[in-house]
Amino acid sequence: MHLAVWTYEGPPHVGAMRIAASMRDVHYVLHAPQGDTYADLLFTMIARQKARPPVTYTTFQARDLGGDTAGLFKAACADAYDRFRPAALLVGSSCTAELIQDDPGGLAEGMDLPIPVVPLELPAYQRKENWGAAETFYRLVRAFAGPSAPPPGTARAPRAAGHRPRCNILGPTALGFRHRDDVTEIVSLLGRIGVDVNVVAPLGASVADLARLGEAEMNVVLYPEVAGVAAAWLGRTFGQRTIRAIPIGVLGTRGFIAEIAEAAGLDADVLLAAEESRLPWYSRSVDSTYLTGKRVFIFGDATHAIAAARVAAKELGFAVVGLGTYAREFGREVREAAAEYGVEPLITDDYLEVEAKVAELQPELVLGTQMERHIAKRLGIPCAVISAPVHVQDFPARYSPQMGFEGANVLFDTWVHPLMMGLEEHLLGMFRDDFEFHDGAAPSHLGHAPTPRTEPAPEPALAVSTAAPAVAPAAPEPPGQPGWTPEAEKELGRIPFFVRGKARRNTERFASERGLVRITVETLYDAKAHFSR
Amino acid sequence: MNHPSPLSRLAPRAGALSGCAEGEVIHERGQREVFCGLTGIIWLHRKIQDAFFLIVGSRTCAHLMQSAAGVMIFAEPRFATAIIDERDLAGLADANEELDRLVTKLIARRPDIRLLFLVGSCPSEVIKLDLSRAAQRLDSVLSPGVRVLNYSGSGIETTFTQGEDACLAALVPEMAEAKAEDRSLLIVGALAETVEDQFRRLFAEMGVGPVTFLPPRRAAELPAVGPGTRMLLAQPFLADTARSLETRGAKRLAAPFPLGMEGTTGWLAAAAEEWGVPRQRFDDAVAAPRRRAAIALAAHRERLEGSRIFFFPDSQLEIPLARFCAAELGMTPLEIGTPYLHREHLAEELALLPAGSRIVEGQHVERQLDRCREARPDIAVCGLGLANPLEAEGITTKWSIELVFTPIQGFDQAGDLAGLFARPLSRRDRLEV
Secondary structure (H helix, E strand, O other), rough: OOEEEOOOOOHHHHHHHHHHOOOOOOOEEOOOOOOOHHHHHHHHHHHHHHHOOOOOEEOOOOOOOOOHHHHHHHHHHHHHHHHHOOEEEEEOOOOOHHHHOHHHHHHHHOOOOOOOOEOOOOOOOOHHHHHHHHHHHHHHHHHHHHHHHOOOOOOOOOOOOOOOOOOEOOOOOOOOHHHHHHHHOOOOHHHHHHOEEEEEEOOOOOOHHHHHHHHHOEEEEOOOOHHHHHHHHHHHHHHHHOOOOOOOOHHHHHHHHHHHHHHOOOHHHHHHHHHOOHHHHHHHHHHHHEEEEEEEEEEHHHHHHHHHHHHHHHHOOOOEEEEOOOOOOHHHHHHHHHHHHOEEEEEEOOOOHHHHHHHOOOOEEEEEOOOOOHHHHOOOOOOOEOOOOOOOHHOOOOOOOOHHHHHHHHHHHHHHHHHHHHHEEEHHHHHOOHHOOOOOOOHHHHHHOOOOOOOOOOOOOOOOHHHOOOOOOOOOOOOOEEEOOHHHHHHHHHHOHHHHHHHHHHHHHHHHOOOOOOOOHHHHHHHHHHOOO | OOOOHHHHHHHHHHHHHOOHHHEEEEEEEEOOOOHHHOOOOHHHHHHHHEEEEEEEOOOOHHHHHHHHHOOOOOOOOOEEEEEEEEHHHHHOOOHHHHHHHHHHHHHHHHHOOOOOEEEEOOHHHHOOOHHHHHHHHHHHHHOOOOOOEEEEOOOOOOEEEEHHHHHHHHHHHHHEOOOOOOOEEEEOOOOOOOHHHHHHHHHHHHHOOOEEOOOOOOOOHOOOEEEEEEEEEEOOOOOHHHHHHHHOOOOOOOOOOOOOHHHHHHHHHHHHHHHHOOOOHHHHHHHHHHHHHHHHHHHHHHHOOOEEEEEEEEEEOOHHHHHHHHHHHOOOEEEEOOOOOOOOOHHHHHOOOOOOOOOOOOOOOOHHHHHHHHHOOOOOEOOOOHHHHHHHHHOOOOOOOHHHHOOOEHHHHHHHHHHHHHHHHHHHHHHHO
């Protein structure tokens, strides 16, 4: 047993639902108790899908348990087939149905339905959502591409003269982080390289499309969390090359182009030489100087986190101070990347552990999931979202890919804007004693006449009573903290708010380590000098 | 599709309904598109401010909790899930020892907790993990500092709001024994604090009291109960809680539920009658808020009158809501779905429904969707999983969950309640895209 407050991933059957909901003609019959239908709202509310996910639940209740739950399951299969007429049926159990051991696969296969049935075994007490998605996709690929597999050991026939090379794009799913726009971007990029797309799967694919997967000569694995297992099998079975470069950021996209060009025997030098993204110039322009060495904490799925670290360090000039993932399956890759930036990797799915780490590191920017966005918000740190788990905001109306050259533009904007907002706050703070900027004044852009201030700005309140840091940790201050003089408190107020909490903590630590009772302006600057060594 | 039209199959029976009180209700079985009882924790943990809800369940339970709230507010909440894993199932770990370990850790981390609920889930029920014994064991260690109770919010036993019923029923044995001669009014069912305060003021003006509430805002404020206790149910889904309170001597005052101006009047009147409040005093007490409610309702009635409404089953609030829509807003309920119908608690409500109202208990979501499409209501009240798909088909919807999370009871919320139905329609009127 382990304690979970919030969870980064759902159970594995939700991963299977994401695959079913991605495809055009697959239906999933899920043996599950009443209540498990909550998962529908992930698709209809978060991703704003216009149709319910193609899932039929048995929704058994306690009174059914003594009776014929297997009969209930078979009736649900028959009804689902009659009503939805899918090309294939996925069948499986949720966590509770796994315990009652009805064997949905065996039951459905015994029904002689006129369509193929793909049984899923997703151990709910061991595995999680992404594993479930990967396993489901692999089972479907095997079931439908398998029949056209050549005998083992058959060498792949060379591409016929005059034909453009073809690839599959694997991994994009419903509820994926910006998958919809990534696919558009990458399909267009491949076209410019001179590679045709055979099948995109699972997003938008049909069962018949899966049967054609073997026709491509390579597989582009955009999201290894979902497509890694299926791509490995396809590679072995059809002798297809796997493209592993993740086209996130300018360097990532160039690496991707180079890998494809090499694999397809094409010349991509012209494309590589063309600067298609604005990121490199925006990053070099003098306005971006203030981005230098910004301390950034990165957490997400492994693919996005590793790519974000590279973009942050090498394309924006940030300093990576923390890197981690909730996906233990990809712990090795994240550890390697963390070593490259000289930071301790954080491999955990415990939200509280991530929160503690962010509070400890006091980064200037957090790149994370929706969960880190909430952590950052509470700690007063700018944040941008880079990875699932997703929220409704991660399905923007506008075109907003993460991948390719346009994706690099998007990254520049979405990561730099929160910092600029922080800078604006700081400027407002600097000028707050000016009459236009006092607390009661309406923002100038709202067009109100300025309200003149009637009394002088209050001095910062005294010493110990205000010792609660602006950036609040959960725990109350321990007793015996050194107190701040009003002058020092005022000086602290001039420090930008997004580093003020850290300055306060460092100064207090500095003072208590030296047994100082009062923190003066001198102490503040002594501490600054001490910690900036 | 080779099914006969579900609507036509139901129509003859529905036509035969003349007064719902006589009780012709259609029962349906099939896929139920409803939440399980765990979802109640989302409002209960905010209501009882020093209680912690520990679900003993699976990753699915934890995922439900953060998805169902609609917005995830990632503070450290007063609920969590003890996720059962394969070691517990294989018997490699003793589930009870594991639970003790987690609870000890939890209590050490959250010293503000006075009441801990161990909440059963589908998996814990199926593996027959005895949470009542676990609660007793932990209670003997942790009380009096922390009381430990248990209830089940599992989907195999509870639908959505029944989780609150199970939770409140678990509190009943903890309530002190009131003296037989001590007469008091107990309001049962979680209400927003503003609503509680409004009711408190109204009862005080009528001279009805003392008034206590279940659940209380803090664990230590649990009211006493005895033969002098008269209870008014503030929510229609409290079958088990009411039964437990009755075994403690409390008597239920039959009343409609306090939704809308008339519902609230009837609800208050039941207590006033029991307390022998003179008619004039009652009228004086409710005159001003009734006037406010009437004004607030009139504004929405203009838009809603004549609209046809279809309720999918969700919270058991559907019948009182349909009564309100029909009687106070001039709407026509086409179908009133409810997960479960408690005839006795809803007798007053059923009598007030328009003759011929079609009530469907239980659910077969696909057939119900077919009926909804065929009926083309002006507005459908449904869960979050169905709302956008119905909107995409051109049917305006109201999320039923908002009717549970928003304060809608009492005179001063009657207009807000009407507004919840009017806003989606008014939005449709505005949009030209």
